[in-house]
Every structure is written in structure tokens, then in C-alpha cells.
Amino acid sequence: MYDRSAKLAAKGVVIEYWLHRSKTIFRAVQGVDLTVRPGEFLAIVGPSGCGKTTFLNAVDGLIPIAEGSLTLDGREITKPGADRAMVFQQPGLLPWRTVLGNVMFGVEAQGTMTKDEAQRRAKQQIELVGLKGFEDAYPLELSGGMQQRVNLARALLTDPEMLLLDEPFAALDAQTREMMQLELLKIWSQTRKTALFITHDIKEAIYLSDRVIVFTRRPGRVKNELEIKLSRPRDLRVKRDPQFLTYEDEIWESIQEELAVPAERLMAGMPAA
Amino acid sequence: MSIQSWEPAAPTTTLDRPPAQERRSIVKPSRGKQYEPIVIGTFSVILALTAWQLVANARVMPILFLPGPNDVAQAFVKLFQTDDIWLDIGTSGAELGIGYGMAIAIGLVTGLLMGWYTRFQYALDPFVNFFYSTPRIVLIPLFIIWFGIDMPSKIAVIFLGALFPIIINTMAGVRNTEAALLRVARSFGASDALIFRRVVLPGSVPFILTGFRLGIGHALTGVVVAELIAARHGVGQLIAIAGQTFQTPKMLAGVILIAGTGMLLTTILQRIENRFQAWRPQLR
Numbered sequence: 146m147y148d149r150s151a152k153l154a155a156k157g158v159v160i161e162y163w164l165h166r167s168k169t170i171f172r173a174v175q176g177v178d179l180t181v182r183p184g185e186f187l188a189i190v191g192p193s194g195c196g197k198t199t200f201l202n203a204v205d206g207l208i209p210i211a212e213g214s215l216t217l218d219g220r221e222i223t224k225p226g227a228d229r230a231m232v233f234q235q236p237g238l239l240p241w242r243t244v245l246g247n248v249m250f251g252v253e254a255q256g257t258m259t260k261d262e263a264q265r266r267a268k269q270q271i272e273l274v275g276l277k278g279f280e281d282a283y284p285l286e287l288s289g290g291m292q293q294r295v296n297l298a299r300a301l302l303t304d305p306e307m308l309l310l311d312e313p314f315a316a317l318d319a320q321t322r323e324m325m326q327l328e329l330l331k332i333w334s335q336t337r338k339t340a341l342f343i344t345h346d347i348k349e350a351i352y353l354s355d356r357v358i359v360f361t362r363r364p365g366r367v368k369n370e371l372e373i374k375l376s377r378p379r380d381l382r383v384k385r386d387p388q389f390l391t392y393e394d395e396i397w398e399s400i401q402e403e404l405a406v407p408a409e410r411l412m413a414g415m416p417a418a
Numbered sequence: 419m420s421i422q423s424w425e426p427a428a429p430t431t432t433l434d435r436p437p438a439q440e441r442r443s444i445v446k447p448s449r450g451k452q453y454e455p456i457v458i459g460t461f462s463v464i465l466a467l468t469a470w471q472l473v474a475n476a477r478v479m480p481i482l483f484l485p486g487p488n489d490v491a492q493a494f495v496k497l498f499q500t501d502d503i504w505l506d507i508g509t510s511g512a513e514l515g516i517g518y519g520m521a522i523a524i525g526l527v528t529g530l531l532m533g534w535y536t537r538f539q540y541a542l543d544p545f546v547n548f549f550y551s552t553p554r555i556v557l558i559p560l561f562i563i564w565f566g567i568d569m570p571s572k573i574a575v576i577f578l579g580a581l582f583p584i585i586i587n588t589m590a591g592v593r594n595t596e597a598a599l600l601r602v603a604r605s606f607g608a609s610d611a612l613i614f615r616r617v618v619l620p621g622s623v624p625f626i627l628t629g630f631r632l633g634i635g636h637a638l639t640g641v642v643v644a645e646l647i648a649a650r651h652g653v654g655q656l657i658a659i660a661g662q663t664f665q666t667p668k669m670l671a672g673v674i675l676i677a678g679t680g681m682l683l684t685t686i687l688q689r690i691e692n693r694f695q696a697w698r699p700q701l702r
Contacts, residue, residue, distance in 0.1 A: 205605055225607045237602035241620050241697045253616070254608035283697040303606065 151180035152307060152339045153204065157213035160199050173199045175364035176213065181307070181341055186333060188342040188350035190396060191360030191368075192403050197343045198234075200365065201311050204341060205231050217307065227255045230300035232310040236292040238284040244271060244295050245280040251299045263302070270298045273332060290321040294328075301332070308333075310342045314349065323381055326352055334378060347400070348384055351375075351392045359399045369399045485667040493667035494674065502651075507675075509651040510641050513569050514679075517576025518637045522630060524577075525584030529629070532585065533592025533622070534614060550582040554636075555643045567648040576640035580633035587632065591625025592618055627691045634683045642676060 160174040173196040181187045189197045202208045203215060206225040215222045217229065230251065238247045248267040252258045258266070271280055274294040284292055293313055300308060314322040326349060333340060333353075344350050350357045351373055359369040371392060375383055383389055450457075467487050474486030481489060497503050532539040532546075558575055565571035595618045603613045645654025653672055660669035 207601065207605060225605050227607065231602075231605045233598070233602060233605075235598045237596075237598040239599060239617065239620070241694075250602075250616070251606045254603055254606035254612055285697065 150182060152183045152185070152218065153179075153181040153341065154216045154219075155179050155200075155204075155213065156215075158200065158203065158210050158215055159212035160196065160203055160208065161211040172364040174203075175366050177360075177365065177367055179358055179367055179370075181339055183339055184337050185356065186340045186342065186354045187356050187358065188344060188354040189358045189360055190344055190347055190350045190400070191365060192362050192400055193345055195360045195362050195403075196365030197360050198311055200360075201231075201309055201341065201343050205229055205309055227257055227303060228306040229309055230303045230305035230307075232293075232297050232300045232308065232313045234312045234315055236284070236289075236296040238292060238295055240284050243281045243283060244276060244287070247284065247295050248298045248302055251303045255303060257303070267298070267302055270302045273301070273335075274298045275328065288321075289317050290325060293317065293325060297329070297332070301336070306339065308338045308340045310340065312344050315344070315346070322346075322349070327381055329353065330377075330379060347393055347396045351389060351396070352379060352381075352384055357392070357396060359396055359403075362403045368403065369396070371395060482664055482666050485670065489667040490670045490674065493665070494671040497668065497671050503656075505651050506653050506656045509569065509649075510645070510653040513572040513576060513644075513652065514637055514641050516569075517573040517640065518580050518633065520573070520577050521580035521584055521633055521637065525581045525629070525633070526588055526626065529585040529588025529626075530592060530619075530622075533589040534618070539589065546582060546585055549578065550586060554578040554582075555640070558644055558647050561644075562648055568650065572641065572644040572649065572652070575644040576637045579636035579640035583632035583636060584626075584629040587625045587629025588622065591622030591629075594625065595621050623694050624691065627687060627694065631684055631687045631691075634680060634687070638676060638680050 155177050158174060158177040159172065162171045162173060163169075164171050175196075177200060179187075189200070191197050199208070203210050204217075204222065206222050206229070209223070239250060242250070245264070245267055248271055249260075249263045252263045252267075253260075268280065271277060274297055276291060276294050276298070279287070279291065284295065287295070296313065314325050317325060330353060342350070342353055354373050357371045357373060358367055359371070360366065361368040373392060375386065375388060471486045471488065474481075474484055474489070478484075485493075528542070532542055554575060557578065558571070561571040561574045565574060599617050599621070600613065603617050608616075641652070642654035642657065645652040646658045649655040653675055657669050657672035657676075660666075660672060
């Protein structure tokens with residue numbers, strides 16, 4: 146029944162919210178069908194408010210789906226699990242813990258490692274994300290980029306089957322963002338973990354991914370899918386490659402169409418006024 | 419000779435990053451700057467005392483109305499030459515210790531439960547609001563009827579005085595846990611117990627300590643007011659009797675005793691608060 150070539154399979158996924166004030170149901174995601182292959186880096190792009198982060202939260206098991214099925218290796222996703230780890234848009238670090246303590250928090254919450262082992266491997270992980278020497282620094286002493294490295298290290302330490310990334314670089318300045326993209330690819334190529342990356346940055350999506358999926362406007366559905374056939378390892382120069390620009394144009398067109406959608410279709414998912 | 423050697427050697431004191439738990443400023447502060455708060459504070463106190471002494475020395479008012487600092491100091495010394503003072507301090511101290519201690523224990527637990535379990539909060543909110551918005555000292559007559567004029571009635575007033583600021587602040591601390599931190603914890607599959615111990619509780623510490631600090635003020639008010647109304651011993655009672663018998667310097671000596679206790683306890687709590695804030699970079 147389930148597709149063996151898929152790590153993650155979403156079939157007709159619908160996600161709804163109950164709006165307290167207007168006492169209505171609000172549909173954020175409408176029938177998403179997609180698969181993520183093992184070891185694949187997949188990015189979802191879409192106009193802001195299209196439900197892509199909502200979809201990712203459902204994959205993480207933080208929110209339930211209303212209809213359809215969402216499976217990881219054929220198992221239904223109902224709650225967060227050690228097989229997935231999320232890198233959040235807001236780093237969400239405990240301000241009273243050091244870098245080391247924060248990196249350990251994920252495995253600590255899962256209870257999958259002894260403290261000594263967690264500490265030893267956390268130190269390796271901190272080195273991998275380029276924060277060696279900052280083990281004892283507190284989050285408020287770090288720059289935004291460094292905080293996101295901690296966020297990433299915390300997720301990687303849990304050694305998940307699948308890495309979920311929710312616009313992790315959106316709040317960073319342009320230069321830091323590019324450096325982080327480069328570093329992420331470096332780290333990813335060492336582990337080759339299946340990755341699902343949410344972003345609104347088209348270039349970022351193409352640069353990182355094997356495949357890019359474009360979401361429609363709210364309520365979000367899969368509009369378009371694009372295989373990115375740029376060779377790896379990729380350095381930042383690939384962003385000026387003619388093939389890269391072709392991909393960028395195609396995705397941009399797709400999103401433009403969505404932005405031009407008449408207002409009544411947008412209202413379809415919204416509560417009646 | 420390598421090209422690098424043209425670079426001036428970095429001073430050995432330069433670090434890659436400022437060490438944690440240390441205050442920073444843009445420029446190296448001068449030696450005097452460090453002592454500025456103490457020096458200026460001491461100076462202003464001396465100035466105020468001098469002015470008070472000068473006005474008192476002019477004797478425009480009799481000593482009954484305006485004793486000088488020297489009169490108060492003498493009364494203070496004399497106070498400690500009697501044996502009664504130790505009974506008074508012991509009585510008030512025990513009342514304060516027991517009442518405030520109970521308020522901390524019960525207030526902390528109640529506040530945490532109310533913050534964590536919404537339904538528990540719904541159940542207790544009416545009572546907390548009722549008592550918090552009522553001056554608890556109006557209950558003194560009732561406590562005297564129930565417990566008599568000795569320590570138990572005072573302990574009850576102190577306890578109720580300190581309890582509610584502690585409950586309310588503790589509850590606020592739990593409620594103010596950052597949603598982003600909770601989401602991270604849930605995403606990693608943390609149990610409720612772990613979320614409470616490792617995320618909610620440490621995050622509430624500043625709020626809890628603020629509650630303790632506010633509680634001290636209320637507790638001291640309770641000691642004095644309860645003893646003013648009816649008591650056999652205690653510093654509040656000492657102040658009341660000295661006032662009624664026109665021993666103004668002695669009265670003020672008692673006031674200083676109370677104020678000193680308050681300042682001491684508040685300073686101790688402030689120190690504890692600072693210890694828990696090591697991770698917060700200091701501005702200034």
C-alpha cells in the first residue's frame with residue numbers, strides 16, 4: 146500500500162484550525178500529496194501564509210491532520226518522535242543554559258542517551274557546526290547565526306531519520322544566511338539525512354535541494370514540482386549558473402501566478418465575514 | 419621573517435569572546451567608577467544626616483517632636499543595654515520567620531500548581547483575588563479572637579500578608595514561559611514532568627524571587643501593625659509603647675531596627691536573584 150521508495154509520504158493531507166474569535170474552522174492546508182525519498186533534500190517554497198510551516202509542524206507531529214495520511218517509513222505520524230528533529234525558525238534556546246547544555250537538551254528530552262554520552266557527543270556536534278570554543282557561552286552572548294548553529298546542533302545530536310527545517314535562516318542577514326547555507330550543505334553531505342526544508346527564499350531552496358515543491362496560496366496545496374539537477378558538492382557560485390537561473394525563473398513564475406490569484410479564491414479558506 | 423610578524427602581537431589579555439558572567443562596557447572603566455554607587459550613596463546619606471542634625475541642634479522644636487540623629491543613636495545604644503530588647507527581637511523575629519517561612523512554602527507550591535494547572539487556577543482565583551485586593555490587616559481583629567494576642571495571631575497576619583504576592587508572582591512566572599521554548603521541548607518529545615523541571619521552573623525563578631522580595635515588605639508591615647494593635651512583646655509593641663509614652667528617640671530606634679531588617683533581607687534576596695541571572699548580559 147505504501148510507497149517503499151518514500152521516506153515520508155503525504156496523501157491528501159488537510160490541516161484545519163479552529164478560530165476562537167469567529168468560531169469557525171479555518172483550512173490552512175488542503176489536500177497535500179507529496180513524498181520525500183530517503184536521503185533526499187526537499188524544499189517547500191510558497192507565498193507567505195501558504196501553510197508550509199503548518200504542514201511541517203504536522204510532519205513533526207506537533208499538530209494533528211484533519212484528513213488524509215502522513216507516514217514516515219510507513220508508520221502513521223501522530224506525535225513527535227525521536228525519528229524526526231526540527232530546526233526552528235526562532236532558535237528557542239534556554240537562556241539560562243550554555244551552548245553545551247542547549248545542544249544536549251534534545252536528547253535529554255528524548256531520554257535516549259546517558260548524560261556522559263550526550264556530553265561527549267554534544268561536544269563533537271558543536272565542533273561540527275563550527276562553535277568550538279563556545280561551549281560555555283550563553284545564548285544571549287551569541288549572534289543570530291551562532292544561535293542557529295546551536296539550534297541545528299541540537300537537532301543533529303538526536304540523530305534523527307529525518308531533519309525538518311523551518312525557515313532556519315530567515316531571520317539572519319544576507320551574508321550570514323549564505324554562509325549558513327554553505328555550512329548546512331557541508332554538514333548535510335556528511336550525514337545525508339533526509340531533509341525537509343521550508344523557506345520563502347527561492348534561491349535558498351534551489352541551492353540546497355534535490356527537489357523543490359511550490360505550494361499554492363492558502364489553503365496550501367502542491368502546485369509545482371521541480372527536480373534540481375545541479376551537481377554536488379555545490380559552492381555559492383552555483384547561484385550564478387544559467388541552469389540555476391532557469392530554475393529560479395520557473396519557480397518565480399509559479400509563485401507570481403499564486404500572488405495574482407483573485408481575492409475570492411483566497412477567501413474560500415477564510416471564515417465568512 | 420614571515421609576513422605575519424609585521425602584525426603587532428595581540429595583547430595577551432584579549433579574548434575571543436568576553437567570558438560569561440562578566441559585566442561589560444565599551445571603554446575600560448576608571449578605577450573610581452567601580453566604587454561610584456557606594457561613594458555617592460554614602461555621601462548623600464551623610465549629607466541628609468548632617469542636615470537633620472543641624473536642624474535638630476537649632477532646637478526650633480523640642481526633642482519630643484524632632485530628636486536629632488545623635489539622640490536616636492543614644493536611644494539605640496540604651497535599647498541594647500536592656501534585656502527586654504532581646505525578648506522583643508526574639509518574639510518579632512520568630513513571628514516573622516515562621517509566618518514568612520510558611521508563606522514561602524505554601525505560596526510557592528500553590529503558585530506553581532495554579533500556573534501549571536489551569537483548572538486549579540480557575541478554582542482558586544476568586545480567593546486569591548479576594549485576599550490580594552483586601553488589606554489583610556483588616557483581619558487582625560478576627561485573628562485576635564481566634565488566636566489571642568500572642569504569637570499565633572501575628573504569624574497569621576504575616577503569613578497572609580506575604581502569601582499572595584508570592585502566589586501571584588510564581589503563577590505569573592509559570593504562565594510567562596516562552597511559547598517557543600515549550601514548542602521546542604514538545605517537538606523533542608519531552609514529558610510534562612521534564613518540561614516543568616527543565617523549562618518552566620528555571621524560567622520562573624526571577625518571578626518567584628521577585629515574589630519573595632515583595633513578600634518581605636508585606637511580612638514586615640504585618641509584624642509591626644499586628645503588634646501595634648495588641649501584643650505583649652515585640653519590636654512593633656516597643657515602637658507603640660515608646661510612642662504612647664513620648665519617648666520619640668526610642669521609637670525611632672525601633673523604626674530603624676525594622677527598616678534595617680527589611681533592607682538586610684531585601685539585599686540578601688537581591689544577591690540570590692543576581693546569582694540566578696548570570697546568563698543575562700548586563701547593560702551598563
